[in-house]
Structures are given as C-alpha cells and as structure tokens.
Amino acid sequence: MPAIDPVITLERFNESHIEGITALYHDPMVARQTLQMPFPSRETWRKRLASDNERIIQLVALHQGAVIGSITLEQFSRVRRGHAGTFGMGVAQAWQGKGVGTKLLAAALDIADDWMNLRRIELSVYADNEAAIGLYRKFGFETEGILRDYAVRDGVFVDTLSMARLRRPPKAD
Template identity: 75%
Template sequence: MTTTDPSITIQRFNESHIDGITALYNDPAITRQVLQMPFQSTEVWRKRLMPDNERVVQLVALYQGAVIGNIGLEQFSRIRRSHAGSIGMGVAGEWQGKGVGSKLLATALDIADNWMNLRRVELSVYADNAAAIGLYRKFGFEDEGLFRDYAVRDGVLVDALSMARLRATPKAG
C-alpha cells in the first residue's frame, strides 16, 4: 500500500482554494468521473462551496499549497434523515493511487462519526470506476444498488452504484 506524502495537508476549504478547485474539476479526466459540467467558472465554484451552513463540510488536500483533492460531506437537513449524509470527492489524476483519497475520506468520516454523529454516509460512483469503488469499500462502504443510465458521460448514458457505510450505534452504558 502506498502511503501519502507527509507534506500533504488537509484543510477546510476557504476562498484561497477557489482557483485550485476550479482547476481540479475542470481537468477533463476528473470531470468525466464526477457529476460536474466542464468549463465551470471560479464564480460557480465560489457559490457552490462557500455556503454558510454547518451541515456542509468542504475539505481540500494540499501539496505545497496547491489543491490536489477535495471532499464534501453534507448532513441531510430533513429531520428524519439527519442521521445521514452524503459525500462527493475528487483527486487530481497525478495523485490518484497515492493515498490522497484515503486521507480525505478518513478525515471526512472522522467528522461524520465524531462531530456530526452520522450513522449513515451515502455516495454514488460510476459503476466502472474500480479504483474509487475499491477505496470506498476499504472504508466500509457497501453496494446498495445500481442506478442504470444514471448520467451522461462522453455522450452516452452510464450506470452508477449507490453505496453507503453504516456505523454501529454505540450502546448506552
């Protein structure tokens, strides 16, 4: 297993990261693996990532100050779904397979478990993204279903998996 370079840091997203996030998600190799549209402006990303909502946590992975990855964790706002949240992430192509995704996911799940008290964390991932699926399974995510013809990618409809990680509820003493 490859370990992450110790000089990679995880920070809460802030205004100084906007250009790096825009570049990350405008990379065609990344855009085709997430649900973002290509050629988004920095203003679109600013509006998307700067909401003042404590139920939304946006983190970035940095190497020498440059954004190399991002993960978002959102606790659902509906009362009956407040035990659950969802994540979405992206890692720069040259950093994939080097532990950056693991570091981002571990940090987000620590927040989900120990600060937001989420029992359920959900995600969707393209069914042919074996590397991402392997990462999620490593962290306890399990397949819950297949979304057929889920989204357009490269001009054709592709499938996605629904995955979730359920955390055991601690028993009262």
C-alpha cells in the first residue's frame, strides 16, 4: 500500500507562526544553508512581520499546524529594479526532499508572475547545495555566475551561484 502524502498547507506569515519560524531557523542544518545568523530571536521575526510592506510576501509551510518551511519574496524597491525581485527560503531538515520547497517556490513564483508582474527573479545559493540548485533549475532558474568566497559558513569562506529566472512575454502571432 503506497504511503499517503502528508497534508502541507501554506499560509501568509503571521503572529501565530513566530515561535515556529524561530525554531525553524534555530536548527543549525537550516541556518547553515541561508545567509541568516544562527539563533534568531523571536523579536527578529516580529520585526519582519511588522514591516507591512506590500513588496515583501512571507509564506510559511505548515504540517499539522507546525512550521516546516518558509519563503520570503521581495520585489526590489529601486524604481529601475522594480521589475525584479529575490527570495530566501528554508525547509526543516526532516522535510527536505519531500516537496515542501517545491510547494513554497511554486506559490511564490505564482505571486511574482501573476500579482507583482515581476520579469526577473534572482537568488544566491551555496554552490554545494545540490538539492536547492536542482529545485531552482526545475523552475527555470539558470546560473549566471559564481561568487567566490561570498559568505562564511562553518568558519570557512564558501562560493555561491548567482541564479535568475527571466519571464519572457508571450510571442505575438
């Protein structure tokens, strides 16, 4: 008998998720794949929630009410970069490889394309994070360059890939 897929729901990040999202990024295996500092405080997340900026969309993935992932999509505020945005994402280690990232990214890109009309979405990802790179490629992201010694992780400098997805307008007949 095949295993039943767990129900994973997405919600807009709100006050009720602060404890869960704080716990998510307290996990060293999640924090090490992001540019966030380890052990973020609840207050850090409260401030992010309070920023009420329509150019920033924050979603959480939930399983039985527990936060198991998050994504933040941000449209750039500079006028000449208003057609572009970026995102950051984290998924609980126990849920990696189980479709949570796919669900979060699909929802964020739907908002980027159909509600924010973004033409370009860009990101940085650690060059050794093969699972994330595979996910991004599945959604049409392409590598644009390597940023050498971009960040410190586990006490050493690591490279990242600069990736982007361009949404092309439909061709006229």
